[in-house]
Amino acid sequence: MSRLANRAEVIKLARALAVEPEALQYLHGLPSDAVAQLRSAISDVIHDEQRAPLGLLAAVARWLPAWVSALCARSWFGAPMTARLASELPAWRVADVAGYLDAAFLADVAVDLDPRCAREVLQLMAAKKIMAISHVLLKRDDFVTLGRFVALLPDAALSEVAASIDDEGDLLQVLFFIEARYRIDHIVRLMPAERLQRAVLIVADESRRELWPSVLALMTHAGYGLKRELGDLAAEQGDAVLSAIIETVQQEDLWEDVLPVVVCLSPDVQRQVVNLPALQRADVLEKIIAATQYRQLWSAMLCLAEAMNDSGREALARVIEQTDETLLAQAAYAALLRSQWRTLLDIVRRLSSARQHDCHEVLAHYLPTLDRETAGYLQALLNEYGIEAAPESTPEPAQ
Missing domain, CATH: 1.25.40 (Serine Threonine Protein Phosphatase 5, Tetratricopeptide repeat)
Known part of the structure; x- marks a missing residue:
């Protein structure tokens, strides 16, 4: 079990339940997949309870002009109901309606939208609209919502969104909450190498200590090759950076996450790490x-x-x-x-x-x-x- 993945899933669940993450501390011993399944099950139960009225609204929305449906969503339904209604409509219809809604409202919808029904919609939406929604979420520091959808974006839109995030710390937080962790390697490969280096060097910046677990999460969830690359990159910065990483892991009690990362390092770097006085x-x-x-x-x-x-x-x-x-x-x-x-x-x-x-x-x-x-x-x-x-x-x- 990954403590970092569990932490991210508990925060997402707390967000869905509108409670503070501290109220769900008793879930920290569960595998992250179990917490994610619990969140999906709760979403399904809520959706099933509203399926009958949503079905009627969806039947009407299929035949109304897209601009009329957008007006109804904005004026009467509100963002949460619109998000649930979107799961009952064909993707092409949702994309058409979204074209008549402003980015701020769509960002509100994204908070409650189930990613499982959003992949095709995102493929059909205009890149400019996706960028505008992403900018709104970034201004709100809503990394949870961005993380839930970023892995579903087409590569072109994904590269543009990543390039628009000026701060590597923000990028790390988006990746911390990513829904599909198997996509991390692909997303990172779309980034320029110098950005990756700046992201890793955050662990040497004492003023950004709150982001250090996000750097470790990136290393933990990356594939074997990327683990080695990130570890070697950190080692190139000297013993001070490696000691800072060890100190963070120790304070956050993340050794069960990080030990497999150290095993993936190149032999020379591995010897450098395990023979540090800090370790x-x-x-x-x-x-x-x-x-x-x-x-x-x-x-x-x-x-x-x-x-x-x-x-x-x-x-x-x-x-x-x-x-x-x-x-x-x-x-x-x-x-x-x-x-x-x-x-x-x-x-x-x-x-x-x-x-x-x-x-x-x-x-x-x-x-x-x-x-x-x-x-x-x-x-x-x-x-x-x-x-x-x-x-x-x-x-x-x-x-």
């Missing part, structure tokens, strides 16, 4: 381990540990020393899946004898299930790193 602090590693265990991210964690220097592995071992044996079991399973035994055992050898014995006991359950060659390899590694089974306890002599 090797005990409090940071404690949160990283907590996120790793909670979200079963041990394969990612072992990839990062592989790039750590000795001081980083020592710091990681000190944190693992304070955890229970279930963590070692999860780590061992991940090492088995990805053949990361050397990385895991190099950390285990730095633990106390008691914890090493715990690890040996966990691995003893795997040895009989492995083929002879793999079992021999694992046993040789245990011997190499000096990780032995607990000595047999000597029974007390009878009194």
